[in-house]
Amino acid sequence: MESTIVKTVDYNAYFGDNHVVKNLNIEIPKNHVIAVMGPSGCGKTTFLRGINRMHELTVNATAKGKILLNNEDVMQMHPILVRLKIGMVFQRPNPFPNLSIYDNVIAGYKLNGIKLPKAERDKIVEESLTNVALWNEVKDSLNKKGSFLSGGQQQRLCIARAVAMQPEVLLFDEPTSALDPISTSTVEELFHELKKNYTLIIVTHNMQQAARVSDKTAFFYVGELVEYDDTKTMFTNPKDIRTQNYITGRFS
Amino acid sequence: MENKLNYRIAKSKFFQILTVTLAFACVLPLIAILLFIIQAGITKINWHFLTNIPKPVGETGGGIANALLGTLIIILTASVIAIPIGILTGVFLSENKKSKLAYWTRLCVDILQGVPSIVVGIVVYFWLVKPLGGFSALSGSVALAIMMLPIVIRSTEETLKLLPDSLREAAFALGMPFHRMILKVIIPCGISGILSGVMLSVARVAGETAPLLFTAFGNPYLSTNITKPMQSLPLLIFNYATSPYNDWHDLAWGASLILLLFVLVLNILTKLITRKWKVQL
Amino acid sequence: MDGTIMEHESVTPNGSLPLGVSVSQNAPVEVARKARRLYRQIWTEGFFKRLLVFMGILMVILLIGILLTLIVESVPSIKSLGLKYLWGKTWDPVQDVYGAYPFLLGTLLTSFIALIISIPFSIAVAVFLGEYYPKGWLPDLLKNTVELIAAVPSVIYGFWGLAVLVPIVRSFEVKFGVEPYGVGILSSALILAVMVIPYGASLGRSVIQMVPSNLKEAAYSLGATRWEVIRQVVIPYTKSGLFAGVLLSLGRALGETMAVTMVIGNTSVIPKSIFAPGNTMASVIANEFTEADKPVYLSALIELGLVLFLVTVVINMIGRRVISQFTSE
Numbered sequence: 090m091e092s093t094i095v096k097t098v099d100y101n102a103y104f105g106d107n108h109v110v111k112n113l114n115i116e117i118p119k120n121h122v123i124a125v126m127g128p129s130g131c132g133k134t135t136f137l138r139g140i141n142r143m144h145e146l147t148v149n150a151t152a153k154g155k156i157l158l159n160n161e162d163v164m165q166m167h168p169i170l171v172r173l174k175i176g177m178v179f180q181r182p183n184p185f186p187n188l189s190i191y192d193n194v195i196a197g198y199k200l201n202g203i204k205l206p207k208a209e210r211d212k213i214v215e216e217s218l219t220n221v222a223l224w225n226e227v228k229d230s231l232n233k234k235g236s237f238l239s240g241g242q243q244q245r246l247c248i249a250r251a252v253a254m255q256p257e258v259l260l261f262d263e264p265t266s267a268l269d270p271i272s273t274s275t276v277e278e279l280f281h282e283l284k285k286n287y288t289l290i291i292v293t294h295n296m297q298q299a300a301r302v303s304d305k306t307a308f309f310y311v312g313e314l315v316e317y318d319d320t321k322t323m324f325t326n327p328k329d330i331r332t333q334n335y336i337t338g339r340f341s
Numbered sequence: 342m343e344n345k346l347n348y349r350i351a352k353s354k355f356f357q358i359l360t361v362t363l364a365f366a367c368v369l370p371l372i373a374i375l376l377f378i379i380q381a382g383i384t385k386i387n388w389h390f391l392t393n394i395p396k397p398v399g400e401t402g403g404g405i406a407n408a409l410l411g412t413l414i415i416i417l418t419a420s421v422i423a424i425p426i427g428i429l430t431g432v433f434l435s436e437n438k439k440s441k442l443a444y445w446t447r448l449c450v451d452i453l454q455g456v457p458s459i460v461v462g463i464v465v466y467f468w469l470v471k472p473l474g475g476f477s478a479l480s481g482s483v484a485l486a487i488m489m490l491p492i493v494i495r496s497t498e499e500t501l502k503l504l505p506d507s508l509r510e511a512a513f514a515l516g517m518p519f520h521r522m523i524l525k526v527i528i529p530c531g532i533s534g535i536l537s538g539v540m541l542s543v544a545r546v547a548g549e550t551a552p553l554l555f556t557a558f559g560n561p562y563l564s565t566n567i568t569k570p571m572q573s574l575p576l577l578i579f580n581y582a583t584s585p586y587n588d589w590h591d592l593a594w595g596a597s598l599i600l601l602l603f604v605l606v607l608n609i610l611t612k613l614i615t616r617k618w619k620v621q622l
Numbered sequence: 623m624d625g626t627i628m629e630h631e632s633v634t635p636n637g638s639l640p641l642g643v644s645v646s647q648n649a650p651v652e653v654a655r656k657a658r659r660l661y662r663q664i665w666t667e668g669f670f671k672r673l674l675v676f677m678g679i680l681m682v683i684l685l686i687g688i689l690l691t692l693i694v695e696s697v698p699s700i701k702s703l704g705l706k707y708l709w710g711k712t713w714d715p716v717q718d719v720y721g722a723y724p725f726l727l728g729t730l731l732t733s734f735i736a737l738i739i740s741i742p743f744s745i746a747v748a749v750f751l752g753e754y755y756p757k758g759w760l761p762d763l764l765k766n767t768v769e770l771i772a773a774v775p776s777v778i779y780g781f782w783g784l785a786v787l788v789p790i791v792r793s794f795e796v797k798f799g800v801e802p803y804g805v806g807i808l809s810s811a812l813i814l815a816v817m818v819i820p821y822g823a824s825l826g827r828s829v830i831q832m833v834p835s836n837l838k839e840a841a842y843s844l845g846a847t848r849w850e851v852i853r854q855v856v857i858p859y860t861k862s863g864l865f866a867g868v869l870l871s872l873g874r875a876l877g878e879t880m881a882v883t884m885v886i887g888n889t890s891v892i893p894k895s896i897f898a899p900g901n902t903m904a905s906v907i908a909n910e911f912t913e914a915d916k917p918v919y920l921s922a923l924i925e926l927g928l929v930l931f932l933v934t935v936v937i938n939m940i941g942r943r944v945i946s947q948f949t950s951e
Contacts (some may be wrong), residue, residue, distance in 0.1 A: 141843060142841060143839065143842060146839075167346065169346060169349075169350070169673055169845045170346065170844055170845075170846060172845040173845045176843070176844075177431075177843035179836060179840065179843075181836050181838045183834075183837050183839070183840040183856065184840075185837065185840070185841075185854075186837075187858040187859065187861070196844060197844040197845065198842075199854075200841055200845070200846040200850050200851075201349070201844070201845050201846065201850075202345065202349060202761075202850075203345075247743055247840070250840075250844070251843075251844075254844065254845075272865060287714065306692070314739060349850065350847055352847070352849055353848045353849035353850065353851075356849040356852075357754065357848065357849065359746070360749050360750050360754065361745075361746075361750060361754070362744045362746075363742055363746030364746045364749075364750040364751075364764060365744050365748045365764065366743065367743045367746075367768060367771070367816075367823075368748060368764070368767045368768065368834060369773070370626070370771075370810065370816045370893070371767065371770065371771050371816075372787070373773070374774065374779070374782045377782060377785075378782065382827075389886070403821045403839075415631055426677060426680070427675045428678070429673065429674055429679055430674075430678060431678040432674060433674035433675065433677050433678045436674070437674075437678075440673065442679065442682075443678060443679075444683045445682050445919075446678040446679075446682055446788055449681045449684070449685040450681055450683045451938065452685055452935050452938065452939070453681070453684070453685055453688075454938075455877070455934050455935065455937075455938035456877075456934065456935070457876070457877025457879065457904060457930055457931070457934055458877070458879060459879045459880075459889075459904050459907055460692070460930060460931045461688070461846060463692070463907070463911070463924060463927045464687070464688045464691045465693075466911075467691050467695060468687075468691065480783035487684065490684075491680075494681075495830075510851055512630055514838050518663045518666070518667040519667045519670060519671060520666055520667050520669075520670035521663075522671070530623070535920070544692070545773075548774070548777065548778070549775070549777020550775070550776070550777045550879075551879040551904075551908060552799070552910070554779070554908055554912070555911055556728065556914060558874050558912075559778060560778065563823050575775055575777045575880075576776050578781060579777050579780070579884070580879060582777075582780070582781045582784060582785075582884065583784070583884060586813070593781060594781075595635065597778050597781055600775060600778065601774065601775070604773055604774065604775060605770060605774075606772065608769075608770060608773045609657050611882050612766065
């Protein structure tokens with residue numbers, strides 16, 4: 090039985106007067122991987138960044154409506170609290186260059202001033218790195234800075250950093266578009282594992298990726314949610330003509 | 342957790358307010374200085390003040406005409422020396438990015454920019470004052486020119502570096518020789534940046550005293566002879582302000598106001614002109 | 623390059639034809655005229671290029687000349703006083719006793735105190751303009767005003783310091799029961815602090831703006847507050863750039879002459895406290911250069927100038943090095 094973890098109610102997002110996300114109503118089930126697709130400028134990234142209240146960091150950015158996380162309205166909570174429950178991984182891997190790998194993983198705790206006993210910190214670091222299949226590769230260089238890691242490893246480090254905070258939802262903004270094919274497939278394999286404990290919302294430009302990793306797919310077009318269905322159905326039998334055109338490559 | 346969060350948010354707000362306060366507090370001394378000099382100097386300035394030389398101690402009245410004229414002459418002479426050399430060197434650096442000489446030249450220009458002004462004064466004393474047998478406006482101008490050079494060179498180089506190579510190629514393709522390309526295409530396109538560099542360098546040296554202490558030295562009389570000592574505004578202000586005579590203090594206040602206004606207006610003008618004359622690429 | 627001129631001569635304003643296109647009956651005269659102009663152009667171009675190179679060499683010669691002059695004129699002092707001149711504690715030209723220690727101390731004290739006072743303000747301006755409010759009319763106004771601080775001539779700072787700041791400092795000194803000189807190390811440091819703020823601030827602002835927003839977003843997404851992002855991401859990232867800004871301010875403070883000369887009290891002894899008068903290397907040169915009647919006296923002053931030159935050069939070089947390393951990463 091699917092239970093909903095994230096639900097938006099008439100969510101609208103603006104950049105100044107530009108109405109970028111229009112009347113969004115979507116329900117996201119727990120422990121699923123949701124792919125969000127659409128042509129450039131369709132509002133998918135704005136929607137994603139709205140969920141963890143990063144949208145409003147941009148000048149002139151505003152939003153209306155509700156976003157419910159387990160029936161609590163995220164728009165009414167303090168953004169910092171929201172971001173502790175929802176993690177984000179960005180397009181370009183961005184580990185903190187002045188911190189070691191170890192410190193990068195627990196950066197969330199460190200930045201928030203949460204002091205943990207060493208045993209617990211070690212446990213979190215090991216678990217998070219294991220969850221992203223990085224533990225074996227870096228366990229002997231935890232104190233080194235992460236600049237020697239490859240792009241794929243850096244991105245997995247960023248995922249470990251987000252996962253270490255034990256959020257309920259993980260947001261991914263085109264997480265593999267800056268990676269090579271091998272790193273991409275390693276990260277994609279992670280998604281299957283991660284969804285056991287988390288809910289993943291992934292914005293992607295890559296339809297094959299959406300088809301490979303997601304359970305459900307949402308298709309956005311010019312700010313509106315056009316179609317939202319099981320991935321298999323969406324790709325084999327899209328109901329809306331716009332979805333069909335996008336999938337068959339009429340526009341991208 | 343909530344309490345900790347509130348504390349952190351409060352801390353963030355506190356530091357924001359602290360930063361804003363400190364940032365704006367910096368300008369308080371500047372405003373204080375401006376206001377003080379305006380009120381101290383404005384009453385001293387009148388036509389008599391501007392057109393007469395200082396009277397000997399004990400006599401009231403007098404003015405700063407010698408300093409005004411002297412500043413003008415010294416700066417003009419310094420500019421005549423520094424501007425062509427500066428622009429040409431800037432052109433050299435921007436057209437020769439990789440040569441070994443350009444590396445050393447650039448290094449020397451950077452070092453020159455940091456040389457204390459009094460050291461420049463000392464050096465020009467030995468180069469010009471001693472050999473020529475006395476203080477002179479010319480030696481003062483040379484010292485000021487040395488200080489103007491790095492500013493003119495840098496801004497010329499930076500401005501010209503920004504111009505795309507396609508401009509140069511277009512000129513060459515039309516059959517222009519190198520010197521024409523530079524003089525008729527590149528420099529005109531970069532004129533706003535070059536001009537701002539020139540104006541900034543003038544504003545900088547207009548207020549310089551130290552290099553003139555042992556070169557132009559100062560002169561209580563009106564003079565236009567650049568081979569003899571000459572008075573300039575900063576020199577007058579320094580000498581009269583540190584003297585024990587109130588009359589001379591008054592002259593110094595009036596001179597300070599004029600110098601300050603001159604420098605500030607020049608700086609503001611530079612900013613405005615740079616914006617207006619910038620060539621859109 | 624020369625080939626270009628031979629092959630494509632442009633149409634000149636008087637409308638003459640390019641060389642090589644079919645010529646009229648005036649062929650020999652036309653060709654000769656064009657050839658002469660061409661040769662002239664080629665000669666001018668070569669001359670111009672050589673002129674540019676000459677300018678480059680001129681700069682190098684200029685700097686070397688400055689260094690050499692300083693060294694040569696310091697030789698009499700170095701020969702007769704030796705290196706212990708630098709830590710000699712007494713300066714008494716009348717008795718022919720020369721010791722530079724009071725001035726080294728005076729310079730270090732005024733500059734470092736000025737730095738310490740100015741750094742919080744410089745960083746505040748840099749963070750304000752680089753992080754909190756990079757755009758808008760008010761930040762622009764602040765930026766321009768701070769730049770104007772650097773534009774005010776130092777003799778005007780000195781005069782104002784003498785007329786306004788020194789009496790204020792004097793009244794404070796009376797309150798605290800210290801010798802009420804008014805002039806002294808502290809007053810000089812205060813004026814220097816104000817003069818030096820723009821240098822650290824402008825460099826600081828540039829490097830703070832260079833922090834990739836990617837990095838800041840990562841910190842925000844982990845739940846950091848604004849201040850936490852600044853302290854834990856922006857500042858560590860720009861550490862070396864900020865340090866270079868401090869170095870730049872220091873270099874400026876060390877070489878500052880006029881404002882310090884007018885406010886420091888011109889006493890060539892080791893200052894008893896920061897409230898006491900003293901002298902810096904630059905101020906003693908400014909005051910005593912034209913009074914120096916003995917060759918060793920003059921040479922001792924020049925040697926101070928040489929030390930000042932070398933120190934400021936080294937500091938500026940280190941600052942440059944740090945910046946270029948920072949921007950190339």
